Amino acid sequence: MPASPTSMQSSNFARRSEPWTHFPSSRTYIKSMSKRNRNILILIGGLALLIVIAAVGGRSHRSSSITVRQVTVRYAAFQTKLPENGVLQRPRVQSIPAQVSGNIGNVFVHPGQVVSVGTLLATIDNPQVTSGAQGAAQAYQAAIAHAHGSEANSSSAIAQAEASLESARARLTQAQQDLANGSQSGLGYGGNTATDQKAQADANLANADTNLREARRIYNADADLLANKAIARDMLDQAKAKLDQAQVAYNQARLARQSLGTQLSRSQSVLQDNMRSAQENYAQAQAALSAARVQAGGGDVAAAYADAAKAQTDYAYAADQAARTEIRAPFSGTILSLAAETQDPLRPLQPGDDIEAGKTLLTMSTNEGFIVRTKVDEQDIINVRIGQRASVTGEDFPGKTLTGHVIMISPVAQKSEDASSTARQIITTVRLDASPPYLRDGMSVDVDVLTTDIPHAIVVANDAVVKDKGKAYVFVVRKGIAHKQPVTLGASNDAKAIVRGGLHPGDVVVNEKNLDLTEGASVTAATPSPSPTAS
Known part of the structure; x- marks a missing residue:
């Protein structure tokens, strides 16, 4: 009967156990070997555990790095734009009305036509106005002719009075001259003045006196010589004769001087009478001339000229009304529309159609280029200034951007057209730098006013800025580690902000908001998304 497995194992165990029974030293050896092996195994296990821990730690370290978008700081342009809606307009648009009632005569222009100042645009037929102007012109010419005829009839009386006045003036001038000279023409007193005659008489008297004195001196001297028997008596007689002659001449000169004074006194009275007569004659001539002129001005001549003045006023009004039947361009520009x-x-409107005075006949504008009128909210107007650049776009000209400048800011704030809003708006005007032919008056456009334009500044995205307790900072990346960097901010817009201090060109900053980012965090630059491939 074969042995059972259990018995076989027991037999084998018994055989293996025999050496332990017969050799006690071998068992000790085996125990020491087992202990050494166990230590080796523990050492190996520890090393393996360290390797596993290191591997796990490395993987944990790698998985804790934060992936963020990064950007290198550089100088860039910074702009702030104020977006508004606006309307394209011509700088000057004027409606031209009919100034007299009537019927349309002719229309010589069409919308879009460019005209010069004074160009005849249309005419209005009004026979009553035309005939009235012709009749007024004829009446004015007749009134002028009548006034001239009346003036010619009265001119002869005025001419005679003027001639009489001139004669009286000449007589008065002569009388004034005679009185001043002391002599009168035609009286025989000579041409010398009274002063001249007195001077001549005084000179004659002085000369006679001198001669008399000399003759007396000579006579006295000869008498002394005769007494001394120095001369003959004949010489004394001759000296006596000369003395007598000198006395006679002196007496005559003295009488002549006295007679001249008497004559000049009588002549002065005559000259004064003549002067008064000439003055009266001149006054009468003046009065006669004034009367002639008054008669000419206050009679038919004045009435005729008054009628002519009234006729001229009537004619000027009628001519003005007739001129209003011609509609002319008040300035150079473009015809925008004709009345319907x-x-x-x-x-x-067509020729023959009725039109009333004051009704718009056509509309035209200048050719100075387009402007854009927009309404800026009152809280934004503080940033808008004359001369600022602006860009204009519109759905009516897609893909086109027009440039312009702010040229006018209204001094008045108007109530918003939105009835539910209490805000006010300020009309702001932008002049386009160029006016392409596809623009039309009245187009709706979008306007961006460039309120800030700094061409050279350090700029970061608003998402890169972190604000904490009133202070701002960004995360600067150095060797893969994020560090908080305080910054001083300047102007900002919806996307970017100017950094006035704290950053320098070449710095690498985190370009996004990330709530997990802290000081000293490990960061990895995000891989930029590939650009889409054009189909």
Whole structure:
């Protein structure tokens, strides 16, 4: 009967156990070997455990690094734009009305036509106005002719009075001269003045006196010589004769001087009478001339000229009304539109149509280029200034951007057109730098006013800025580690902000908001998304 497995194992165990029974030292050896092996195994296991821990730690370290978008700081342009809606307009648009009632005569222009100042645009037929101007012109010419005829009839009386006045003036001038000279023409007193005659008489008397004195001296001297028997008596007689002659001449000169004074006194009275007569004659001539002129001005001549002045006023009014039947361009520009019939808005006025004074006949604008009028909210107007650049876009000209400048800011804030809003708006005008032909008056456009334009600044995205307790900082990346960097901010817009201090060109900053990011965190730069491939 074969042995059972159990018995066989027991037999084998018994055989293996025999050495332990017979050799006690071998068992000790085996125990020491087992202990050494166990220590080796423990050492190996520890090393393996360290390797596993290191591997796990490395994987944990690698998995804790934060992936963020990073950007290198550089100088860039910074702009702030104020977006508004606006309307394209011409700088000057004027409606030209009919100034007299009547019927449309001719229309010489069409919308879009460029005209010069003074160009005849249209005419209005009004026979009553035309005939009135012609009749007023004829009446004015007749009134002028009548006034001139009346003036010619009265001119002869004035001419005679003027001649009489001139004669009286000449007589008065002569009388004044005679009185001043002391002599009168035609009286025989000579041409010398009274002063001249007195001077001559005084000179004659002085000369006679001198001669008399000399003759007396000579006579006295000869008498002494005769007494001394120095001369003959004949010489004394001759000296006596000369003395007598000198006395006679002196007496005559003295009488002549006295007679001249008497004559000049009588002549002065005559000259004064003549002077008074000449003055009266001149006054009468003046009065006669004034009367002639008054008669000429206050009679038919004045009435005729008054009628002519009234006729001229009537003619000027009638001529002005006739001129108003011609509609001319008040300035150089472009015709925008022609008035339409009241009953048919699609049909423009035609020759023969009725039109009333004051009704718009056509509209035109200048060719100075387009402007944009926009309304800026009152809280934004503080950032808008004359001369600022602006860009203009519109759905009516897609893909096109026009440039311009702010040229006017209204001094008045107007109530918003939105009835539910209490805010006020300020009309701001932008002049376009160029006006392409596709622009039309009245187009709606979008306007961006460039309120800030700094071409050279350190700029970061708003998402890169972290604010804490009133202070701002960004995360600067150095060797894969994020560090908080305090910064001083300047102006900002919806996307970016100017950094006035704390950053330098070449610094690498985290360019996004990340709540997990802290000081000293390990960061990895995000891989930029590939650009889409054009189809």
